[in-house]
Amino acid sequence: MIKIEDLNVRVGQRNILADINIEIEDGKWTCLVGPNGAGKTTLLKSLLGSQAYSGSITDSGVEVFKNHDRNVAFVPQHPQIPIGMSVSEYVMLGRSKRDGWGNESNKSRNLVADILQVTGLFGMQSQFVSQLSGGEMQRALIARALVQEPTLILLDEPTSALDLHHQIAVLNNIELLKERGVTIISTMHDITLAAMYAEQIVVMHQGKVLLSGTSDFVIHSPELKTAFENRINVFTLDSGRPVIVAKKDLSN
Amino acid sequence: MFKAKPALIRLAVATLAFSLLALNSTQAATTMPKRIISLSPSATEILYAIGAGSQVIAVDDLSNYPSKAPITKLSAFSPNVEALLNYKPDLIILNADATKAVEVKAALEKLKIKVFLESAPLDLSQAYLEITALGRATGKISGAQNVVSEMKSKISAAVKKGKTTKKLTFFHELDNTLYSATSDTFIGKVYKDFNLINIADPAATADSAGYPQLQSEYVIKSNPKIIFLADAQYGESTETLSKRAGWNGIAAMKNKSIVALPEDIPSRWGPRLVDFYEFIATSIAKVK
């Protein structure tokens, strides 16, 4: 269980996050939704432990700041792409947490080979990551996170740059992690997708959490609409799946 | 007993005399280097003037006088220790201004090669001292003394001839960006011997180290009566000077007292200094 109590994050003069109190269950997929500037990425970085904060974030009772005992994978929205590095080398970086830096055991290499297969990158293992398309790059990032065998995986907008087909493919791959008991926390612009995959949704607005709860509960709540300044419509398909779209008329 | 004693004595004396002679000649051999390399154009001129020319096996690439000196590609300013080694010298004359002169000397001495470090003299008396020192180092003491006394008499003759009582101001131009030399420099002192007035003197500052850069306006205002062009070898002449703004009004230009200094002579401080003094004397005489 990840407990966040009275979390405040200040950068310079601005309060990026203010008075956040939520709990995130292990082994489930939690999605952070909200408009730009809501503080989703900052919350993610705080959960990683690299962002300074006041208040408390504990993972299984231990404070997370600069705590390297945890095995947390981080998939950024805009990764830094090393020039001249092959896909296999790039994915292999994920094993640093388990093996230590620069020691690739045979077990690791086998695992990486397997993951490359699963994510469909095996044939491109010698290509440079800088040559990959947007979708392939995203898969490489997921692959690297998978080989890390983490207990928690944080994803910042894992599907923003992808076409529909790849969005689903990537999200399905991530879902595989749940079978391993990995906790998944992601930020999502697309609330429909969030509703499809996440068990828990946290609604954020201007640095505060408006609501946190199960998907169904949150999707149909007024707080969701408030976060987006009432510019969204929530529809439910016959199958029961919710679809959230922006209103065409933005004046409301 | 047959009379062996006188014979023995004679033999002993002969042996003694002979060994003394032999000893003397080996001593002479160690004090007189036979394979000299000169890495200084001025030193080269001096060596030949004092009679040590036959001992010189190589000179640097700038030592173009006298023409019989064995000129090589060796560099005076960037000496190459290994290349020098190849010549198997027993004495090397090294310029103290050369790059890493101190380290080069140390390296050569480690290799058991004698090094004579010469620095540019600050005035005439120092120049004479250095010439004498070179004579000592090469075993040509009397030769050096001759050269020095000849220089002394010829120079004083030239100075007597050319010394002027008129207030002759002059400008010594080192290059076309108007660097000059004050009376603190060697060449400045040569001009001073003739009682010439150097317009660069008032312009000297604490750290121009004797070579201030003058402004064009300042030269025009100082209105020198003679201009000596040390950069004539680089193309400067009356013509190029007349193209400079405002220079046609300078006294030296108006009475055509622009003197093109010959190549090399002003920068060598060996026996050809005499030529330089005589050249200045003649130039002064020509000034109206």
Next chain:
Amino acid sequence: MKILKSKGHESVLAPIWNWKITAFAAALLFFVGIMAISFGPVSLGFTQIIKTLFGLPGGLTGQDRTLLIDLRLPRALLAALVGAALATSGAVYQTVFRNPLADPYLLGAAAGAGLGATIALTSAGADLYSLLPIFAFFGAILAVLISFFISGKFFAEPNSLLLSGIAVGSFATAVQTYLQQRNSSSLRPVYSWILGELTVANWQVVTWSSIYILIALIILITVSKQLDGLMLTDEEAYSLGINPNKLRVIAVVAATLATATAVSASGLIGFVGIVVPHLVRGITHRVTNRGLLTIALVGASFLVLADLGARTLLSPAELPIGVITAFVGAPFFLVVLRKKRLVTQ
């Protein structure tokens, strides 16, 4: 997690680093080193050299021995040390600043060293001449420190450090030019120092420079594998177990130490820091910093060879070594760049 097993793929992944390459680089250095100490205006026999070095009978004597032990050997060693220092710190800077064009003289180190050297040469008297290396060393270090101080936000943006380095460098160069103008007799010695020279290396220089350079290299090679993490964003690096800020500081400090020492021992020798890392990466097709040791060895060989050229090509004159590294380095660099461009298209 379902894992597909393809048949018989025990280790189908190409190894990240082939240590045979490193061994080859070491052998190359040894070979080049022997060549360097046997060639020159005076030729020394190969077997005799070996005998002299190992103290076996039949070695060189007299002037030849002095030539080998007191002239050639320290010079070759210094070339190797300086080459290794420059190549390694160039590679490290390229990683830390994520800029393939970074070289060890970034952050104003070169300009600072030049200014230090000029101050030593233009201050009253030749007394300070022997202290020139110290002045150059501290000049380099000070320039980098000031760059850090000015940029302030280094941890967030490595590029702001780069920019302040450029500013500091420009300022130092301006001051240096001013000093030289006022002391025109210093022009030639400063210029020849700037071009870089190993001409009269001696055991004293080799001793102190080897201490600093080896310390710096050991530090860098120890953290070399973790340096790969700096190629990613800070969060990614953190998640993989690295403290990116701390690592950057360690890397930059060690690299600057190596550079400052190299510069104070041998002047400003260019191109080694840019060309060698790219050369090694281009040939091995790997950008991992596991290659740092190899880069150091190749850098050493490169400079030893360049110095050999400086001594012999225009004999008896000496070519400034900076000219050789430029002449050789530039075309090499172009070739590697072309190949890389074709690859990344």
